[in-house]
Amino acid sequence: MKAPLHTTGEVLASKRVGAYQHLTVVAPGVAERFRPGTFVAVSVDGTRLARRALWIHGVRAVGGHGPALQLVVEPVGPGTRWLAERPVGARVELTGPLGRAFALPKQPVATLLVGEGYAAAPLFPLAERLRERGCQVNLLLAAPDERHLLSALEARRSARAVTVVTADGSVGRRGSVADVVAGVLAQAAAEVVYAAGPVPTLHAVAAVAEQAGAWSQTAVEQPLTCGTGLCHGCPLPVVGEDGVARVVRACTEGPVVRGDRVRWAELAGAQPEEPA
Amino acid sequence: MIDLPNPVVVAAGCGGTGRELAALGALEGIGAFTTRSLTLNPRAGGPSPRIAETPSGLVHSTGLPGPGLEIFLATELPWLVQQGLRVVVSLTGASVAEHAEVARRLAQAPGVRALEVDLAVPDARAHGLLDVREPFHAANVVAAVVREAQDLPVLAKVRADVLRVAESARVVTDAGASAVVVGGPQAAALPDGRPAGLSGPAVLPLALRCVGEVRAALPDVPVVGCGGISTTVDARAFLDAGAVAVQVGTALLHDPTTAARIAADLAGGPS
Numbered sequence: 407m408k409a410p411l412h413t414t415g416e417v418l419a420s421k422r423v424g425a426y427q428h429l430t431v432v433a434p435g436v437a438e439r440f441r442p443g444t445f446v447a448v449s450v451d452g453t454r455l456a457r458r459a460l461w462i463h464g465v466r467a468v469g470g471h472g473p474a475l476q477l478v479v480e481p482v483g484p485g486t487r488w489l490a491e492r493p494v495g496a497r498v499e500l501t502g503p504l505g506r507a508f509a510l511p512k513q514p515v516a517t518l519l520v521g522e523g524y525a526a527a528p529l530f531p532l533a534e535r536l537r538e539r540g541c542q543v544n545l546l547l548a549a550p551d552e553r554h555l556l557s558a559l560e561a562r563r564s565a566r567a568v569t570v571v572t573a574d575g576s577v578g579r580r581g582s583v584a585d586v587v588a589g590v591l592a593q594a595a596a597e598v599v600y601a602a603g604p605v606p607t608l609h610a611v612a613a614v615a616e617q618a619g620a621w622s623q624t625a626v627e628q629p630l631t632c633g634t635g636l637c638h639g640c641p642l643p644v645v646g647e648d649g650v651a652r653v654v655r656a657c658t659e660g661p662v663v664r665g666d667r668v669r670w671a672e673l674a675g676a677q678p679e680e681p682a
Numbered sequence: 683m684i685d686l687p688n689p690v691v692v693a694a695g696c697g698g699t700g701r702e703l704a705a706l707g708a709l710e711g712i713g714a715f716t717t718r719s720l721t722l723n724p725r726a727g728g729p730s731p732r733i734a735e736t737p738s739g740l741v742h743s744t745g746l747p748g749p750g751l752e753i754f755l756a757t758e759l760p761w762l763v764q765q766g767l768r769v770v771v772s773l774t775g776a777s778v779a780e781h782a783e784v785a786r787r788l789a790q791a792p793g794v795r796a797l798e799v800d801l802a803v804p805d806a807r808a809h810g811l812l813d814v815r816e817p818f819h820a821a822n823v824v825a826a827v828v829r830e831a832q833d834l835p836v837l838a839k840v841r842a843d844v845l846r847v848a849e850s851a852r853v854v855t856d857a858g859a860s861a862v863v864v865g866g867p868q869a870a871a872l873p874d875g876r877p878a879g880l881s882g883p884a885v886l887p888l889a890l891r892c893v894g895e896v897r898a899a900l901p902d903v904p905v906v907g908c909g910g911i912s913t914t915v916d917a918r919a920f921l922d923a924g925a926v927a928v929q930v931g932t933a934l935l936h937d938p939t940t941a942a943r944i945a946a947d948l949a950g951g952p953s
């Protein structure tokens with residue numbers, strides 16, 4: 407895998423779509439190294455020391471600039487709000503692409519991609535890569551409501567079947583990933599499942615995949631400080647290939663890990679009542 | 683002390699395994715690389731959340747996760763040495779005997795340039811490590827490490843406690859330390875109250891004052907300055923105060939290229 411870069415990017419476009427701010431950022435070299443499932447660590451707001459992690463949603467050629475990164479920001483706190491407010495032309499310091507990407511199957515198998523909220527972002531470029539390999543792509547997109555549903559239209563282009571669930575029923579079926587994932591998986595006859603979203607959702611998907619004998623890859627978000635593997639501030643409890651329990655760095659040994667390897671109940675963000 | 687081609691050193695616990703910085707080209711030109719504080723046995727580290735952001739600082743309680751001596755010697759150290767880096771191995775432990783055992787094994791490992799004893803763990807007790815609060819504890823630990831270190835220089839990293847730092851420095855150098863690293867994180871608490879350390883630009887003035895105190899009390903003792911350094915101007919302030927070298931920690935978490943940039947600036951000559 408190619409090494410990441412630390413560089414200064416420039417905001418080329420910024421557009422509000424529903425609850426999210428879609429940023430196009432040119433950062434020479436970073437887009438060229440991108441693989442689906444990797445992220446960038448962004449410096450925000452001058453004096454804030456911790457970096458903010460953002461999935462790379464895609465790479466788009468922008469005239470005169472070469473390939474640029476597409477990022478999806480949900481403004482939830484000071485750092486993400488600052489990013490969402492960056493005007494066109496603003497400079498942002500970033501490092502990337504970071505972390506382990508989604509592993510692609512060697513055979514052209516049927517796949518299910520499950521994404522919730524902004525975290526569905528890395529699944530769109532993944533769907534493209536899977537299609538190029540002759541894999542059948544089924545998509546399950548979830549969100550609290552329509553405003554938080556990422557690019558459902560775009561999804562229909564790269565997937566054979568798209569299922570949408572929202573908590574309030576404003577679009578698609580009313581419900582959660584945990585409610586529908588077993589049925590969708592069976593219908594798709596998927597052998598490989600990819601998931602990105604909050605921890606309880608990933609846990610539910612991993613459990614269902616394991617029951618169905620499917621192989622799962624989960625993109626796990628944990629609170630990050632550096633994002634570059636330096637601080638050991640992002641513990642991810644896993645079970646190694648050797649069956650031994652250990653704690654790895656979510657940013658470096660993750661964010662994408664096999665769903666059956668994660669000790670879900672011990673993760674930050676795991677809720678007392680798991681839906682699975 | 684070790685001969686450094688450049689006074690800029692990566693601080694303990696802030697440079698990962700070295701590979702992450704190397705991938706970014708961020709070890710170019712640095713004087714030395716300090717490992718995270720190593721223990722005899724592997725440590726999983728503490729619970730999440732481990733780190734919180736404060737204005738101009740980070741509050742951290744990682745619980746010193748690490749591979750343990752065996753795996754470090756087999757995998758991490760050879761790689762660092764292969765890169766041609768000057769490797770300073772930081773160490774800590776639950777007892778004086780554990781410190782001594784780790785030092786003994788490291789002294790036999792090829793490529794280690796110096797040992798650094800971490801006497802400044804701000805949350806030691808919470809993580810089952812020896813809480814080196816009293817100067818005589820520090821002296822015992824340093825003496826034990828120096829005995830096992832054979833010819834390796836031993837650096838003692840002491841707390842940046844303005845009132846006690848000169849005494850700490852005297853005690854550890856009397857016990858055989860070749861140099862003193864001033865200082866570690868300030869004792870602090872995470873938002874939920876757990877013991878932790880505060881690092882970053884917020885602690886720089888305290889560390890700078892501590893360097894001055896040690897220089898005034900012990901003009902012959904080499905001092906390495908550490909605390910909040912994130913620019914070349916910061917590094918110069920410590921060097922001007924009499925430090926022979928500086929360590930860059932937290933700044934790397936924000937911008938991994940910081941140490942390499944400061945090292946290049948300083949190598950470029952005075953400005």
Ligand SMILES: Cc1cc2nc3c(=O)[nH]c(=O)nc-3n(C[C@H](O)[C@H](O)[C@H](O)COP(=O)(O)OP(=O)(O)OC[C@H]3O[C@@H](n4cnc5c(N)ncnc54)[C@H](O)[C@@H]3O)c2cc1C
Nearest residue numbers: 456458459460461478479480483484485486627628629630
């Ligand atoms: C691998 C990865 C990819 C991500 N991708 C996206 C994305 O594409 N779009 C998006 O909107 N958000 C994404 N997030 C979440 C985003 O990084 C956090 O929402 C953001 O860091 C919060 O910063 P803040 O200052 O706005 O909020 P605050 O909650 O005030 O953040 C304070 C501190 O907590 C850390 N933090 C808080 N929540 C999270 C979290 N969920 N994950 C990581 N660090 C956190 C921040 O880094 C910061 O140190 C991703 C997180 C990870 C780990």
Ligand SMILES: Cc1cc2nc3c(=O)[nH]c(=O)nc-3n(C[C@H](O)[C@H](O)[C@H](O)COP(=O)(O)O)c2cc1C
Nearest residue numbers: 693694695718719800866867881882909910931932
């Ligand atoms: C996340 C983190 C982990 C650290 N781990 C260690 C460690 O293992 N051993 C040690 O001696 N110091 C450790 N430190 C302290 C730093 O080496 C440094 O002494 C301190 O943070 C002050 O310098 P700074 O402000 O440049 O970071 C750690 C600091 C941070 C922020």
Ligand code: FES
Nearest residue numbers: 631633635638657
């Ligand atoms: S966030 Fe610093 S090591 Fe993962």
